[in-house]
Amino acid sequence: MASLGRGDSPAPLISPQPINPHRSSISPAEDQAFLGVRSISTQIVRNRMKSVRNIQKITKAMKMVAASKLRAIQTRAENSRGLWQPFTALLGDTPSVDVKKNVIVTISSDKGLCGGINSTSVKISRALHKLNSGPDKESKYVVLGEKAKAQLLRDSKKDIELCLTELQKNPLNYTQVSVIADDVLKNVEYDALRIVFNKFQSVVSFLPTTATVLSPEVVEREAESGGGKLGELDNYEIEGGETKSEVLQNLTEFQFSCVMFNAVLENACSEQGARMSAMDSSSRNAGDMLDRLTLTYNRTRQASITTELIEIISGASALEG
Amino acid sequence: MIRRATTGLLSRSTVIGVYHRQLSSIEVSAADELFMMAWKRIMPNLDPPKTPLAFMRPRPSSIASKLTVNLVSPYSEFSNKEVDMVIVPATTGQMGILPGHMASISELKPGVLSIHDGNDVKKYFVSSGFAFIHSNSVVDIMAAEAVPIEQVDPASVQKQFTEFTQKLRSASTDLEKAEAQIRVDVLVALNSALSG
Numbered sequence: 001m002a003s004l005g006r007g008d009s010p011a012p013l014i015s016p017q018p019i020n021p022h023r024s025s026i027s028p029a030e031d032q033a034f035l036g037v038r039s040i041s042t043q044i045v046r047n048r049m050k051s052v053r054n055i056q057k058i059t060k061a062m063k064m065v066a067a068s069k070l071r072a073i074q075t076r077a078e079n080s081r082g083l084w085q086p087f088t089a090l091l092g093d094t095p096s097v098d099v100k101k102n103v104i105v106t107i108s109s110d111k112g113l114c115g116g117i118n119s120t121s122v123k124i125s126r127a128l129h130k131l132n133s134g135p136d137k138e139s140k141y142v143v144l145g146e147k148a149k150a151q152l153l154r155d156s157k158k159d160i161e162l163c164l165t166e167l168q169k170n171p172l173n174y175t176q177v178s179v180i181a182d183d184v185l186k187n188v189e190y191d192a193l194r195i196v197f198n199k200f201q202s203v204v205s206f207l208p209t210t211a212t213v214l215s216p217e218v219v220e221r222e223a224e225s226g227g228g229k230l231g232e233l234d235n236y237e238i239e240g241g242e243t244k245s246e247v248l249q250n251l252t253e254f255q256f257s258c259v260m261f262n263a264v265l266e267n268a269c270s271e272q273g274a275r276m277s278a279m280d281s282s283s284r285n286a287g288d289m290l291d292r293l294t295l296t297y298n299r300t301r302q303a304s305i306t307t308e309l310i311e312i313i314s315g316a317s318a319l320e321g
Numbered sequence: 322m323i324r325r326a327t328t329g330l331l332s333r334s335t336v337i338g339v340y341h342r343q344l345s346s347i348e349v350s351a352a353d354e355l356f357m358m359a360w361k362r363i364m365p366n367l368d369p370p371k372t373p374l375a376f377m378r379p380r381p382s383s384i385a386s387k388l389t390v391n392l393v394s395p396y397s398e399f400s401n402k403e404v405d406m407v408i409v410p411a412t413t414g415q416m417g418i419l420p421g422h423m424a425s426i427s428e429l430k431p432g433v434l435s436i437h438d439g440n441d442v443k444k445y446f447v448s449s450g451f452a453f454i455h456s457n458s459v460v461d462i463m464a465a466e467a468v469p470i471e472q473v474d475p476a477s478v479q480k481q482f483t484e485f486t487q488k489l490r491s492a493s494t495d496l497e498k499a500e501a502q503i504r505v506d507v508l509v510a511l512n513s514a515l516s517g
Contacts, residue, residue: 082398085377086391086461090426090453093374096355127364174395174465199371208370235456239427240412247428251451258463259373261395 042304045297049290056286062113063279070203070272076172077200077265084211084262087255091219092230095212099191102132102139103161105184105260107197107267108148110165115274117198117206117267118147124208125152125196129159132194142184144264161188168268174261181257191215193256197263198270204277206270211263213256216248381459388420389459390436392445394467404438407460409452410510416452424456431510433470434462444470446514448507475515482508 106125108118125141125148132139140161143149149163164180184193193213198206214222223233238247353372360369381389381401390407392399407418410432429450436443450464485508489501 076396079396079398081376082391082393082400083395083463084373086393086453086463088373088377089380089455089461093353093372095353095372096359123367124370127360127367131359131363178465196370199376208368209372209376210370211373235424236453237423237425239416239425247426250428251426254451254463254465258395 042297042300045293045300049293049297052286052290052293056283056290059279059283059286063276063283066272066276066279070269070276073172073265073269073272074200077262077269080262080265083258084255087258090236091214091233091255093212094192094214094222094230095194095210097192097212097214097218097222098137099214099218100137101189101191102128102137103142103184103188103190103193104128104132104139105142105193105195106144106148106152107195107263108143108145109267109271110146110168111271112147113275113278114271115278117270117274118145119151120206120208121196121198121267122148122151124210126156128194128196128210129156140188142188144180167264172261172264172268174257177261177264178257181253181260185253185256191218195259195263197267199266200269200273203273206274209263209266211259213252213259216245216252219248219252220245382457386420387458388418390462391460392434392436392462392464392467394447394450394464397467402436402438404436406437407462408433408435408437409462410434410447411452418452418454418460420458422454422458422460425454427452427454429462429464431507433510433514434464434467444514446470446473446511470514473511473515478508478511478515482512 104125106121108121112118129139129141139159141152141156141159142162142164143152143160144164144167146165149160149165152160162184164183167176167180170176192215195211195213197209197211199209201207219230219233222230238244240247353374356372357369360367381391387403388405388407390399390402390404405419409416409418409427410430411427412430413427415432416427429447429452431448432446434445434447436445445464445467446469447462447464448466450462450467452463453461455461482505485501485504489498489505492498492501
């Protein structure tokens with residue numbers, strides 16, 4: 001009887017689907033199940049179902065949390081969008097500026113499970129690094145957030161100047177971001193700061209963006225050389241402060257803190273949006289998997305019942321005959 | 322007849338829309354061309370990142386008789402309002418801005434920003450920041466903090482004022498002194514704004 005059981009073992013019992021995630025977990029138990037026991041054990045499938053159901057619960061909860069956080073942070077990000085616009089209107093936008101000391105400020109999240117936003121900003125930062133390094137130029141990284149740090153430490157450890165993490169422990173505010181901006185300005189020498197972040201577009205889409213902030217010296221140089229966007233700066237009379245460069249320094253530092261504030265908020269917003277959609281799709285996947293497992297489970301149970309019935313009937317008919 | 326009129330209107334508006342888009346796209350590509358070319362050469366497989374220019378809202382165009390004000394702070398925005406006059410607390414003293422003011426950049430100190438429109442006067446307290454006056458009668462005011470003056474609580478201002486004058490007197494290090502001095506300056510400005 002045992003040989004019969006083994007003869008038509010797993011193949012008909014497991015659903016004939018091309019993707020079969022549960023076969024591997026059942027196979028080690030086959031021998032054990034078929035050794036002395038006649039019926040097929042459904043214990044393993046049941047355990048698997050339970051764990052998938054738990055995972056689904058967790059991802060659903062994470063999605064809810066991300067959704068509620070997103071709503072709070074989205075209004076703040078939208079309110080902060082006006083902040084950098086006057087600076088760009090006045091100083092223009094100069095991603096192509098060619099300067100000696102480039103600093104790439106990569107903004108990422110501290111926590112994972114949020115789709116591809118961190119690897120996108122790391123990729124863009126690496127490309128910017130490549131773009132701005134040459135024989136007489138150098139680029140350094142300033143990294144915000146645990147995730148980009150982990151990725152950049154692997155291959156560009158020597159280029160990382162500063163790492164700041166645990167940004168989102170408290171709700172983001174301007175004071176906190178200006179402290180960070182101050183940290184960066186004090187500790188890093190720069191001619192141009194290139195801030196890389198993900199701009200929030202909608203829950204499912206975010207756009208990798210780079211904003212450029214020039215140092216006061218470069219602003220002055222570009223304005224004097226004329227041409228381009230910065231040429232217009234000479235038409236403005238600069239009031240207050242002892243010298244023009246002093247005001248320009250205050251101006252660029254204020255610009256950096258404003259751009260950073262918006263960038264950090266946009267990135268946090270994209271993070272929550274990306275997490276929400278990632279968790280949504282993983283709850284859906286868990287549901288699909290659960291459906292398949294349920295089917296397998298029911299089939300297995302039915303098969304074992306059928307086997308038992310055949311045994312009884314054939315036994316009875318053997319006695320009769 | 323009426324139906325025809327609407328189609329005429331529609332077609333005209335679409336034509337205008339297309340024209341605008343062409344203009345703006347030319348502007349953007351002209352600004353970033355060098356960057357895009359360099360990016361394409363070095364990273365052909367990766368899309369170039371956006372730049373803030375792509376997200377700029379349309380700037381208000383000039384109106385000769387009115388002043389267009391954008392007041393922005395990290396948490397709020399008050400933009401594209403047309404007013405008669407703005408008085409800003411510049412570091413060089415209170416500065417009134419009327420339409421047609423020359424282009425300038427000025428730093429702000431803690432004080433009252435008032436926006437005059439006819440007989441209507443709105444007062445804000447700003448802590449610090451910058452004001453850009455563009456030659457087309459557009460004023461951009463960026464403040465680290467801007468609150469309507471009605472929302473300031475006079476009692477707590479008084480209380481903090483006494484507290485920090487005490488601290489200023491007892492401060493031992495230069496840093497402490499400077500911090501207390503800044504506090505006191507802001508509170509004095511607030512106090513005079515409330516009483517004035």
